[in-house]
Amino acid sequence: MTEPATAPAPAAVRPAPAGPAAPANDPPALQLRDAGLGFGRRTLWTHLDLSIARGEFVAVLGSNGSGKTSLLRTILGEVALTSGSGAISGRPLGRGSTDVGYVPQKIAIDAATMIKARDVVRMGLDGHRWGLPVAVGARRRRIRSRIDELLESVGAGEFGDAPVSMLSGGELQRIRVAAALASDPVLLLCDEPLAALDLRHQQDIAALIDAQRRLRGTAVLFVTHDINPVLPYVDQVLYLAGGSFRLGRPDEVLTSAGLSELYGAPVDVLRAQGRIIVVSSTEAVGHQSHDDHAATELGGEWR
Numbered sequence: 370m371t372e373p374a375t376a377p378a379p380a381a382v383r384p385a386p387a388g389p390a391a392p393a394n395d396p397p398a399l400q401l402r403d404a405g406l407g408f409g410r411r412t413l414w415t416h417l418d419l420s421i422a423r424g425e426f427v428a429v430l431g432s433n434g435s436g437k438t439s440l441l442r443t444i445l446g447e448v449a450l451t452s453g454s455g456a457i458s459g460r461p462l463g464r465g466s467t468d469v470g471y472v473p474q475k476i477a478i479d480a481a482t483m484i485k486a487r488d489v490v491r492m493g494l495d496g497h498r499w500g501l502p503v504a505v506g507a508r509r510r511r512i513r514s515r516i517d518e519l520l521e522s523v524g525a526g527e528f529g530d531a532p533v534s535m536l537s538g539g540e541l542q543r544i545r546v547a548a549a550l551a552s553d554p555v556l557l558l559c560d561e562p563l564a565a566l567d568l569r570h571q572q573d574i575a576a577l578i579d580a581q582r583r584l585r586g587t588a589v590l591f592v593t594h595d596i597n598p599v600l601p602y603v604d605q606v607l608y609l610a611g612g613s614f615r616l617g618r619p620d621e622v623l624t625s626a627g628l629s630e631l632y633g634a635p636v637d638v639l640r641a642q643g644r645i646i647v648v649s650s651t652e653a654v655g656h657q658s659h660d661d662h663a664a665t666e667l668g669g670e671w672r
């Protein structure tokens with residue numbers, strides 16, 4: 370892909386992927402080989418080769434309906450690839466892998482429920498199973514102390530005993546992250562965890578996830594409509610659109626030439642004050658804001 374001469378590199382400081390060094394012959398946290406997915410006659414993406422090493426941060430961008438969530442669902446083993454194959458830490462994709470943590474867009478919580486924040490984290494520890502026997506004695510203390518540790522690690526120590534229905538969007542998102550990290554996963558899948566958060570909370574959650582991959586070597590696959598809050602951390606961008614994709618470093622993928630080719634329509638990628646703004650021929654779109662209207666129009670216009 371050609372880099373437009375006018376596009377400066379993002380101003381963000383990119384830390385090197387960190388975390389405990391994995392032995393050289395360790396398999397990647399995630400490997401997709403010649404992977405494809407479609408529903409009926411519609412192909413979402415095909416011939417996708419993606420390898421994510423321990424401690425690597427990969428952002429997934431793309432228009433509405435381009436298959437970002439479906440990609441996560443294939444990795445979770447909920448949807449089978451139409452072609453190709455995938456593995457997590459060398460093991461074939463399948464349901465219920467404790468190597469994978471998942472931060473969903475939403476968890477369905479009844480407003481009337483009295484489930485506490487710490488109960489949601491416990492679900493993460495127990496592999497999302499309710500109705501386990503009540504732990505007693507030393508085991509109970511061990512579980513409680515691990516949950517306290519997880520709550521502290523996401524800055525949620527203070528509201529661990531609060532009913533989740535009382536929490537703000539930002540507080541609840543911390544709890545979702547703590548639950549996803551409970552099994553100390555090799556791979557963390559995040560489906561738009563910054564949606565509906567204000568700028569400060571977006572930055573907090575992004576930094577939290579970055580800290581986890583640095584401390585624990587967790588690989589991160591992060592679906593987002595807005596690259597900017599995670600730009601300082603991103604090693605690779607996977608950009609899905611129009612039944613195809615681009616994969617590479619942010620400065621390789623987020624270019625006017627590359628995205629125009631991907632969409633088959635003129636797209637300008639602007640860089641200003643360390644932020645990236647994607648602009649169509651008619652309006653600013655998608656990656657700089659949480660403007661659902663603009664994002665929807667991007668998908669609707671070019672899908």
Ligand SMILES: Nc1ncnc2c1ncn2[C@@H]1O[C@H](COP(=O)(O)OP(=O)(O)OP(=O)(O)O)[C@@H](O)[C@H]1O
Nearest residue numbers: 408409413431432433434435436437438439440448
């Ligand atoms: N099980 C399914 N059967 C048929 N079609 C499906 C199925 N799951 C998803 N789709 C379709 O596949 C397309 C991609 O959906 P997906 O949710 O992966 O998109 P997305 O990129 O995450 O979109 P958004 O940005 O709006 O969240 C959509 O058109 C959706 O309707």
